[in-house]
Amino acid sequence: MTENEAVDPIRPEFPTGRVKKIMKLDKDIKVNPEASFLISCSTNLFLQFLAERSAEVAAEKKKKTVKIDHLRTAVKRHRPTIDFLLDSLPVPAESIQSVANSLSDRDLSRPVADKPAPPWLELAA
Amino acid sequence: MNSTRGVIPGPWKLPLIGNLHQVTVSDLLHFTLRNLAIKHGPIMHLQLGQVSTVVVSSPETAREIMKTHDLVFAYMPFLVVSMITTFECTDIAFSPYGNYWRHLRKICNEELLSAAQVGSFRSIREGEVLDLEETIKSNAGMPVNLRLNIIHGGSSNSNNNNGIVSTDNGNAANSNAMPPPCTVREQDQYMPIANVIRIMRRILPTHAKISDDAKLTIQECVSEYISFITGEANERCQREQRKTITAEDVLWAMGKLGFDEYVEPLTVFLNRYRETQNERTSLRGEPVLKRGMDYGSSIMMAPPYAPPVFHVGHHQQGFLDGTTAMGGYLRDGSGGAAGGGSSSSQASLTNNNFDPFGQYM
Numbered sequence: 498m499t500e501n502e503a504v505d506p507i508r509p510e511f512p513t514g515r516v517k518k519i520m521k522l523d524k525d526i527k528v529n530p531e532a533s534f535l536i537s538c539s540t541n542l543f544l545q546f547l548a549e550r551s552a553e554v555a556a557e558k559k560k561k562t563v564k565i566d567h568l569r570t571a572v573k574r575h576r577p578t579i580d581f582l583l584d585s586l587p588v589p590a591e592s593i594q595s596v597a598n599s600l601s602d603r604d605l606s607r608p609v610a611d612k613p614a615p616p617w618l619e620l621a622a
Numbered sequence: 623m624n625s626t627r628g629v630i631p632g633p634w635k636l637p638l639i640g641n642l643h644q645v646t647v648s649d650l651l652h653f654t655l656r657n658l659a660i661k662h663g664p665i666m667h668l669q670l671g672q673v674s675t676v677v678v679s680s681p682e683t684a685r686e687i688m689k690t691h692d693l694v695f696a697y698m699p700f701l702v703v704s705m706i707t708t709f710e711c712t713d714i715a716f717s718p719y720g721n722y723w724r725h726l727r728k729i730c731n732e733e734l735l736s737a738a739q740v741g742s743f744r745s746i747r748e749g750e751v752l753d754l755e756e757t758i759k760s761n762a763g764m765p766v767n768l769r770l771n772i773i774h775g776g777s778s779n780s781n782n783n784n785g786i787v788s789t790d791n792g793n794a795a796n797s798n799a800m801p802p803p804c805t806v807r808e809q810d811q812y813m814p815i816a817n818v819i820r821i822m823r824r825i826l827p828t829h830a831k832i833s834d835d836a837k838l839t840i841q842e843c844v845s846e847y848i849s850f851i852t853g854e855a856n857e858r859c860q861r862e863q864r865k866t867i868t869a870e871d872v873l874w875a876m877g878k879l880g881f882d883e884y885v886e887p888l889t890v891f892l893n894r895y896r897e898t899q900n901e902r903t904s905l906r907g908e909p910v911l912k913r914g915m916d917y918g919s920s921i922m923m924a925p926p927y928a929p930p931v932f933h934v935g936h937h938q939q940g941f942l943d944g945t946t947a948m949g950g951y952l953r954d955g956s957g958g959a960a961g962g963g964s965s966s967s968q969a970s971l972t973n974n975n976f977d978p979f980g981q982y983m
Contacts, residue, residue: 581850
């Protein structure tokens with residue numbers, strides 16, 4: 498984690514107001530300006546980290562475009578990040594499709610197979 | 623079994639009950655399963671009545687299921703009981719992993735588990751714990767099944783509101799008004815996408831592209847990160863009965879959550895930031911020494927009596943003191959006493975000081 502030489506870290510890349518607003522999403526919080534400055538800087542570091550790792554994964558798979566699966570794999574490789582981020586990543590469409598397919602299989606518990614697809618499958622799109 | 627996918631080995635199955643008779647033979651299910659696995663392998667199939675079950679018994683296979691193909695297996699089975707009791711698996715415990723579930727989770731976090739809401743249930747928690755203590759006390763000398771007590775709560779008090787469903791203030795989670803569906807992205811919850819993309823482009827190789835949904839997802843990840851760190855820092859604040867999150871809380875949270883490699887660079891940024899703030903206030907003529915004293919206790923590295931201020935990189939080491947503040951900061955400014963002049967006047971003062979952070983030079 499080297500310091501970002503190209504940009505003056507005193508003027509962080511993210512708008513201060515927005516950082517404060519996001520921090521305050523959980524209503525009762527009061528934040529001192531130094532704290533929001535630090536959060537802003539550390540978010541910058543984290544974003545760079547995510548970008549770097551995702552790009553690595555994309556390169557490993559010989560793809561030019563970084564996609565969500567690359568991001569997902571990158572997240573899985575870093576333990577502290579898995580703990581809070583993995584479940585927030587959207588599930589890729591293919592695996593939802595495979596569950597939808599498996600629902601119509603007779604192998605799973607029989608009562609389900611006869612029913613029409615539950616509502617949440619629509620929302621999965 | 624669908625023959626195109628290959629057959630998972632398993633013990634021979636009786637009609638109707640399948641392998642139920644083998645699995646219920648002893649109370650120690652884990653022993654039973656282990657013995658079956660020794661015979662049939664690290665991945666085996668059991669038919670438990672109507673429910674088709676696959677049992678995995680080795681670390682390698684477990685890794686395949688839980689890490690490599692985690693998305694395929696991240697679903698609760700759609701059993702009859704859960705379908706009936708949870709309205710066709712639409713609740714957060716049984717709905718499949720995907721956007722709908724994430725939506726539910728978001729509602730839970732925002733409405734049920736926000737700091738204010740959790741605080742509002744405090745009296746209920748305290749009441750339940752007291753009831754639990756009573757139960758344990760009244761069963762002194764005999765074993766107590768804690769799990770039943772925790773799930774079903776205190777039984778003696780019939781007026782006891784059962785859990786979270788109804789609370790006395792009007793903020794109950796299942797109040798009559800349905801929360802508005804979050805189909806529109808609330809842009810205020812995220813960093814501006816332009817900033818996010820700009821920072822990413824600086825890191826990515828020149829020819830690389832980012833898919834649009836990856837951009838949106840990363841934008842969400844950024845906000846998740848902020849909430850994550852803030853939440854932890856806030857908890858520490860509350861534990862110490864303080865109302866405002868400070869820089870030190872943030873640094874502590876970083877370390878605790880596994881981002882300790884950020885702590886060093888962040889400390890450097892913080893010091894520079896404080897310098898810049900001091901520049902502004904000292905030019906206004908405020909007493910800087912008083913501020914310095916606050917820093918002494920809050921930065922983990924600074925000595926308690928005077929705040930050394932470190933210029934990392936090409937500036938010389940500075941020493942901040944109420945009386946010499948003006949001299950020090952004229953280096954870039956109008957006075958001819960820039961650079962050499964001011965530093966020599968400070969040189970004598972720096973002898974009293976030490977430099978714990980020479981490594982940052």
